[in-house]
Structures are given as structure tokens and as C-alpha cells.
Amino acid sequence: MKRSNRLVVLTDYFLENPRQHIKLTYFVELCKTTKSSVSEDLDIIHDVFQQQGKGYLQRTTGAGGGVQYIPEFASEKSVAFITELQRQLEDPVRILPGGYLYMSDILGDPKMVREIGRVFASRFSNLEIDAIVTVATKGIPLAYAVASFLRVPVVIARRDPKVTEGSSVSINYVSGSSRKIQTMVLPKRSLKEGSNVCIIDDFMMAGGTIAGIKSLLEEFNATVKAIGVLAEAEDEEERIVNDYTSLIKISHVDLQNNTITILPGNYNK
Amino acid sequence: MKRSNRLVVLTDYFLENPRQHIKLTYFVELCKTTKSSVSEDLDIIHDVFQQQGKGYLQRTTGAGGGVQYIPEFASEKSVAFITELQRQLEDPVRILPGGYLYMSDILGDPKMVREIGRVFASRFSNLEIDAIVTVATKGIPLAYAVASFLRVPVVIARRDPKVTEGSSVSINYVSGSSRKIQTMVLPKRSLKEGSNVCIIDDFMMAGGTIAGIKSLLEEFNATVKAIGVLAEAEDEEERIVNDYTSLIKISHVDLQNNTITILPGNYNK
Structure with missing residues (x-):
């Protein structure tokens, strides 16, 4: 040849x-x-x-x-990507009733999702991660994107156990913002004992869901080496998870003036 | 250069x-x-x-x-991939109580998922598909894999509406196998009227879920150009969806002799 x-x-x-x-x-x-x-x-x-x-x-x-x-993105490329993401998310047509932000188009775009995965994988490249863990549903595509660059499997915790996955470990946890008691389940077979894991999710408010995943992972003697969230909410005084990496921070959704303020997350810090 | x-x-x-x-x-x-x-x-x-x-x-x-x-996989490559998948699925350690088959490891492997996506995308390459539609949860990674090769967005129907996605269209449908009435929801904003769509899912028994997605898509005046399922169950007499493409067929799980029989799906026919 x-x-x-x-x-x-x-x-x-x-x-x-x-x-x-x-x-x-x-x-x-x-x-x-x-x-x-x-x-x-x-x-x-x-x-x-x-x-x-x-x-x-x-x-x-x-x-x-x-x-x-x-595969490691140069850090200036990651910064440029986050800036572009920020710009796209500040579009006021994204404002939903209740002050929520519509992000499903970004999470539905395979190319965007792949780039988000590349940015996280570049940061977590040297952590010797064995598996990516996420909880259904919205974090799933991001988890696969990160996993594809790190060449590790994805493990999905669910809020309802499925009969087709065999015996499971489940925990109850308190959702940080709504203070509701929720259940989370991980099939026993899905994760080897003592794995180094990275948790990936799309959005974090107080961090109740991620704290829930962490407790569940203790049952598998897993070590959480990294936590990556696409977007975090600002001014969460009662945040119960601190050691995370976020790409952007949703600072303020102003329903009166129809504006959204998005800041970079802690990725660049 | x-x-x-x-x-x-x-x-x-x-x-x-x-x-x-x-x-x-x-x-x-x-x-x-x-x-x-x-x-x-x-x-x-x-x-x-x-x-x-x-x-x-x-x-x-x-x-x-x-x-x-x-990107189009040569058909002999698709056939070879399906044969390999078949071999992996016939491993008797996959048998779960109740005669279910453990497939989460395959669906959790980003490389396998990508190849499954490539095989479907190669088959559906000329159908001018505008979006991939799936229903949470297990079909999601496959949907993204197909979408990444066809360069189209992924739209995820859910069984529970989320407040963060704005107004939604919902339908009730009867699950084929369990005959339970279920709900499925798609945010209005997630799919343009009149799109050509491809439905992707991991597993099909009688086809109730896919029939449900089809009804929901009618509300968006969408045209279903293709349906792809990774695995179908054999001998479903009451199958209510016929125009699908499957990679493999789970023919028989023999709990007594601890054997699994997997056949190729209709992809190669």
C-alpha cells in the first residue's frame, strides 16, 4: 500500500x-x-x-x-466550544414556562453531544477511569460520548428496576431541590467491584441526584474519580456535591425582560 | 501543507x-x-x-x-458484524431468571453501539431521514449512533412528561405483550411538522411500543420511513408492526439446558 x-x-x-x-x-x-x-x-x-x-x-x-x-482536545478548543455553547443557550426563545430552559435540541444533536463528550474526556483523560455512570434519561447521550473517547463502558442507573437486567442494588435518596424521596437502581452485573468511575449528567441543581448515584456506587466499592455536568444552576446554597466539573452555569432566567444569562462553568478555572 | x-x-x-x-x-x-x-x-x-x-x-x-x-458499511461487513453479535449473545451466562437475556453489556459498550448504528445507517442511507425517534431508555444510545452517521437529530419520547421541555403531545397505547395501557409523550418543540423519521429501539416483542410511537408521530404529521430494532423476539403471533428491520432474532432461551438460540434478524433478507 x-x-x-x-x-x-x-x-x-x-x-x-x-x-x-x-x-x-x-x-x-x-x-x-x-x-x-x-x-x-x-x-x-x-x-x-x-x-x-x-x-x-x-x-x-x-x-x-x-x-x-x-484523543485530547487542546484546552483553547474546549474554551472556544464552551463559549459557543454559552452563546447558543442565551437565545431567549429557549425560555419555557416556569423559567426553565429548553436544551433538548442541543442534547438531541449528535455532533454537539460528541463535542461535549470530547471536552469532558480531555479533562478526565489521565484519571484511569473504568466506567462512566449516569442516571436515566437525559445524561445518557453525554455519558456515551465521554465513554467513546475514554474507551470504557457506560452504566445506567434507573429510577425503576427492569426485570430484564437481573438482580439489582437499590438505594433511596432525597432529591436536593424538591426534598422528595426517590429510588435509584443499578443492576449488580453492570459494574465490577472496585471500579474507578466518572459520573456524567446533563444538569445539576443542589446535586441530590448525583449524591444519590454516589451512595449507590458505594455499594459497589467504586471510587468516584470525576463528576461532569453539562450545566449547573447558580446560587444553590444547599449544594451537597462540590467536586464536580461543569461546562456552563445557568445564572439567571429573567421572565420579565425575556433574557437568559449563561456563565461559563468551572471547567476553565 | x-x-x-x-x-x-x-x-x-x-x-x-x-x-x-x-x-x-x-x-x-x-x-x-x-x-x-x-x-x-x-x-x-x-x-x-x-x-x-x-x-x-x-x-x-x-x-x-x-x-x-x-458513510456506508459494505454489506458483507454488516453481515459479519451481525454474525459476531449473534455469537456473543448465545453465551449462556446471559440467561437471567424468567428466561430474559442480559444485553446491557453490549448496549453499554460505546464501540458496539457505534457499529450497530453504522449498520442501520448504511441500510437507511437513501431514505432522506430528518430525525431519529426513540423511546426512553434502552434505545437511546442506538438512536444516537444511527443519528451520528445520518447527521440528523435524535428525538426521545418519554413515558413521563418533564416540566423542562415545555408543552407536549401525549398518547395512550396498549403494550402488546402485557396488554397494559401506557402513556408516551413527545415535546411539541422536539420535532418539525411533516418530518421523515426513523424509529430505533433495542428490542421488539409484539411491537406495542413501536405502534405507540407511530401513533404519536401521526400527531406531528411525520412519515415513518424506517424502523430499526436491534433484537426481535421470535414467534410473536400477535405482532402489530411488520415493516421493521431487525439485526437479530432471539429464537429460544432454554432454561433447562442452559442454551440460547439466536438467529439473524431480517436485515440480511
Whole structure:
């Protein structure tokens, strides 16, 4: 295979298989070429990925030597993305009765969701996370987006147990804002004991749901290495979760003047 | 930019932006090169994508001329993927009490989910679909995977309305297997009137849920162009949905002998 063709094949391979360690010999066979040619190809791809702020190729030498693609957004790209998100969310047509903000279009756009996932995965890249945990429903697409860049599975806690998932562990927790008692369930089989996990959700007010997930995860002896929320509400005095990363903060929805104030979250701090 | 670098940049661009029509002049500027060089790059990428069974670059000429990447899995790749899925699902450790099949690990693996999405998107590639519709919860990741290849939004019907999505349309429907009356809700704002939609779900027994989505979509004057389900149950005599595409068919779960029989769905027919 010629270099030009190899570069297309290899670029495609890395983008489809982030964080997968591949031996160089695999690519040598795939491309019917020599080890030194593959090695030069990897240098080119590495350099372009770096220039583009897309991450890098991590090489290991020796007998088991190989390469893996670590997707990491350059931090200025993350900041630019968050600024754009902020701008989109400030559109007053988003105001719903009760002062809620319509975000389903953004959460329904696979490209936006993928970029949100990339931003979180870049931040959590070195935490050796084993699984992403979320609670149904709105955090699910974000959880998959983050998981796809970290190459780990997604585990979904539910508010109602499903008979088709086998035995489950459940807890009751108090929702922070409404003070209602709620139930959350995780199938026993879904998470290995002692995993390092990252919790992902779309929105956090006081943090009751996330505190609920944390309690549930204790039953699995899991270590919560990171918590990522797309949007947090501002001025929650009774916040019960502190160690989180948010992309944006919904500061104020002014129903009288029909304006929305969105601030960057703590991601950039 | 040299050809080798351009090929990495362009391959990355196409994979991240399927079905997005781009003018050649955009790439000319991005890569600081000439139109004829870009044109040659596109020929190389097109040829490799075709050889790899990954789809093709569609070019348009004239003043508004440009290119878009159409991701389409070669059908032998889809068949191979379905065979592998079948093999994985036949593992007897999946048998749950009541004869259910544990599939959450497969639905929790972002790579598997992406491939399932690619297989459906390849089949539904020419149907001019405007949106993917699913119902919470398990179909959600599959819906996003299909949507990412077709570059359309995902719309999620829920069994409980959320106050944060504004006014909604709801219907009651009879679940096919349990004969229970259930409710399904779709926010008014989530789907444009008269859209062409594709329904995606993880599992279909008699088809009650999908029939419910169809009724709900009538309220939006939507046209259901395709229905994709990952798994269907066999021998459902009272099936109320017929025009669907399934990847696999769960034929028999034998609790006595601890065996599972999985057949290919109707995808390959």
C-alpha cells in the first residue's frame, strides 16, 4: 500500500479506536508494508493531530511495543466550544414556562453531544477511569460520548428496576431541590467491584441526584474519580456535591425582560 | 501543507462530519493548497474508503460544487458484524431468571453501539431521514449512533412528561405483550411538522411500543420511513408492526439446558 493510502487507513483506524493499544506489526500486515514505513506514517499522523489540537499518538517500544491514540482536545478548543455553547443557550426563545430552559435540541444533536463528550474526556483523560455512570434519561447521550473517547463502558442507573437486567442494588435518596424521596437502581452485573468511575449528567441543581448515584456506587466499592455536568444552576446554597466539573452555569432566567444569562462553568478555572 | 499532512486532516474532517456538504474552497484554505491538489486528495480518500467498505465521497461540480462523505458499511461487513453479535449473545451466562437475556453489556459498550448504528445507517442511507425517534431508555444510545452517521437529530419520547421541555403531545397505547395501557409523550418543540423519521429501539416483542410511537408521530404529521430494532423476539403471533428491520432474532432461551438460540434478524433478507 502506498503512503498516501496508508495515511487514510491509519487515521481512520485511530479515530475509530481511541485508546486501543495496537502492535506495529498489526499495521505492517494491514498495510502490507515495513515497520519503518509505518513508523514514519505514525510520526506524520502524530504531528497533524497535535497541530490540530486533536490529541496525540502514544508509542511504546520493546517486544510488546505499539501505539495508541489518546484523543485530547487542546484546552483553547474546549474554551472556544464552551463559549459557543454559552452563546447558543442565551437565545431567549429557549425560555419555557416556569423559567426553565429548553436544551433538548442541543442534547438531541449528535455532533454537539460528541463535542461535549470530547471536552469532558480531555479533562478526565489521565484519571484511569473504568466506567462512566449516569442516571436515566437525559445524561445518557453525554455519558456515551465521554465513554467513546475514554474507551470504557457506560452504566445506567434507573429510577425503576427492569426485570430484564437481573438482580439489582437499590438505594433511596432525597432529591436536593424538591426534598422528595426517590429510588435509584443499578443492576449488580453492570459494574465490577472496585471500579474507578466518572459520573456524567446533563444538569445539576443542589446535586441530590448525583449524591444519590454516589451512595449507590458505594455499594459497589467504586471510587468516584470525576463528576461532569453539562450545566449547573447558580446560587444553590444547599449544594451537597462540590467536586464536580461543569461546562456552563445557568445564572439567571429573567421572565420579565425575556433574557437568559449563561456563565461559563468551572471547567476553565 | 504537504499531501501527507493534508490526507490526515481531510480524513479526520470527513469522519467527524459525515453527510456534511463542504465546498472545495474550504479545504483549499484549510490546507493552504490548490484546488487541484485537494481534488487529488479526495480521489485518494474516496478510493481507500471504498476499498475499506467505509462508504464514499460524493462530489458535486459547478459553482456550489463540493464534497460530502457518505458513510456506508459494505454489506458483507454488516453481515459479519451481525454474525459476531449473534455469537456473543448465545453465551449462556446471559440467561437471567424468567428466561430474559442480559444485553446491557453490549448496549453499554460505546464501540458496539457505534457499529450497530453504522449498520442501520448504511441500510437507511437513501431514505432522506430528518430525525431519529426513540423511546426512553434502552434505545437511546442506538438512536444516537444511527443519528451520528445520518447527521440528523435524535428525538426521545418519554413515558413521563418533564416540566423542562415545555408543552407536549401525549398518547395512550396498549403494550402488546402485557396488554397494559401506557402513556408516551413527545415535546411539541422536539420535532418539525411533516418530518421523515426513523424509529430505533433495542428490542421488539409484539411491537406495542413501536405502534405507540407511530401513533404519536401521526400527531406531528411525520412519515415513518424506517424502523430499526436491534433484537426481535421470535414467534410473536400477535405482532402489530411488520415493516421493521431487525439485526437479530432471539429464537429460544432454554432454561433447562442452559442454551440460547439466536438467529439473524431480517436485515440480511
